[in-house]
Structures are given as structure tokens and as C-alpha cells.
Amino acid sequence: MRISVENRMSVEAQAHRENLAMPNPSLFMKNAVGAVLLLLLSLALSVWLLLPNLMDLLSEAIHSQNIVEWVFITASGFVMGFLIGFPAVLLIQCMVDYRRSRDLERFGLMTKGSLIKKWVEAWDDRPVYRVRYAYLTYLSAVQTVGEETYEQISQDETLFVLYLENLPHISRLDLD
Structure with missing residues (x-):
């Protein structure tokens, strides 16, 4: 198992995540x-x-x-x-x-990211909460989050982002 310099997760936590990781299907x-x-x-x-x-x-x-x-x-x-x-x-x-x-979930590396923008869209009279974040100095992504997470994230907060080493454009916020 390879742990990058940017990865702040312990070896035990990484092994535990690999063993238990299955996304909600x-x-x-x-x-x-x-x-x-x-x-x-x-x-x-x-x-x-x-x-x-x-x-x-x-x-x-x-x-x-x-x-x-x-x-x-x-x-x-x-x-x-x-x-x-x-x-x-x-x-x-x-x-x-x-x-x-x-x-x-199984093999993602963790890095620090920053919040670029957060906004709310109205979709069929229901709010959809979106955040745009930047990571690895050259990539950014948009993710839909829940209302609770949206309220918790502030503009100057450091976010943790999971990404695939071989496909770094595939990422998600680590909200755990």
C-alpha cells in the first residue's frame, strides 16, 4: 500500500477503510x-x-x-x-x-482542498446544495451535498478531498 506525502491518514485507518469501503448502492x-x-x-x-x-x-x-x-x-x-x-x-x-x-472509497488518497464557492439551486421546488472546491493546485470539482453539510462548510475552512492517484480528476469531499 502506498501512502503519499499529502495523505494524512494513518496506515491503520487506510487499511480499515479499504476493508469496509463499499459505497451506498x-x-x-x-x-x-x-x-x-x-x-x-x-x-x-x-x-x-x-x-x-x-x-x-x-x-x-x-x-x-x-x-x-x-x-x-x-x-x-x-x-x-x-x-x-x-x-x-x-x-x-x-x-x-x-x-x-x-x-x-477503497484506494482514494486524501489531500487538502479549499472551498471556491457554494450555492443553492432550486430544482422542482426543492433546494439542491452545491459546493465547488479546489485541490492539488490545478483541479477543481463540484459536488452536491446535504443541507447540514452545506451549513457547516465555511469559506475559509480547509476541506479534505479524496481522489484517485491514477485518475486525479475523480474526487469527492471527505465529510467524515
Whole structure:
């Protein structure tokens, strides 16, 4: 196990965090379930609505040489590709985010950071608390935090940031 100079965590605390670290999977599970449901719905729509008509139009278009039918077939192909590709990309992104979060919890190095800005956004009449912080002298990130954490963080406070050594742009505030 490699401990950097900037890492202020003891070897025992690092080993304990590596052994117990598993991110809360509830958000990732919601995203994964949503992506799978979108994928299944898209496949069902493609199979039951688009494919039977597409095959008939394709056979007619081959024999007729009509440009309108070819445009319709091309557009239907793009729609089917989007309906299947978009949920697949969401599912893959969800798995990548979960993996990065787990790696950050297990292998993340700790450094000091500083608060650049904090603000509140209204999203569906609910406040969303965001903070922008800087770390490693050249990187900054934005993170959504809870109201309690938002109120606790002050402008001149030193923040502790976890980041991955091989991917330093992946980080999160260490609020423990």
C-alpha cells in the first residue's frame, strides 16, 4: 500500500477503510434499474411496433425505388438505434460510476482542498446544495451535498478531498 506525502491518514485507518469501503448502492441501483427498464421498454417498442412495419416497408422500398420510403426506413433505423442505444449507454455509465465510487472509497488518497464557492439551486421546488472546491493546485470539482453539510462548510475552512492517484480528476469531499 502506498501512502503519499499529502495523505494524512494513518496506515491503520487506510487499511480499515479499504476493508469496509463499499459505497451506498441505493443511487446506483436506482439508476441501473431505470436504465434496464428503459432498455426493456425500448426493445419491446422496437419489436412490437417498429419491426413488423419496417420489414414490410423495406420489402416495398426495395422493389419501388421510392426515395420517401427509403428516408422513412433510414429514420426508423435511427429511432430504433436511439431507443436501444440510449438506455444501454445509461446502464454502462451507471456501472462505471459505481466502480469509480468504490475505488475512491477503497484506494482514494486524501489531500487538502479549499472551498471556491457554494450555492443553492432550486430544482422542482426543492433546494439542491452545491459546493465547488479546489485541490492539488490545478483541479477543481463540484459536488452536491446535504443541507447540514452545506451549513457547516465555511469559506475559509480547509476541506479534505479524496481522489484517485491514477485518475486525479475523480474526487469527492471527505465529510467524515
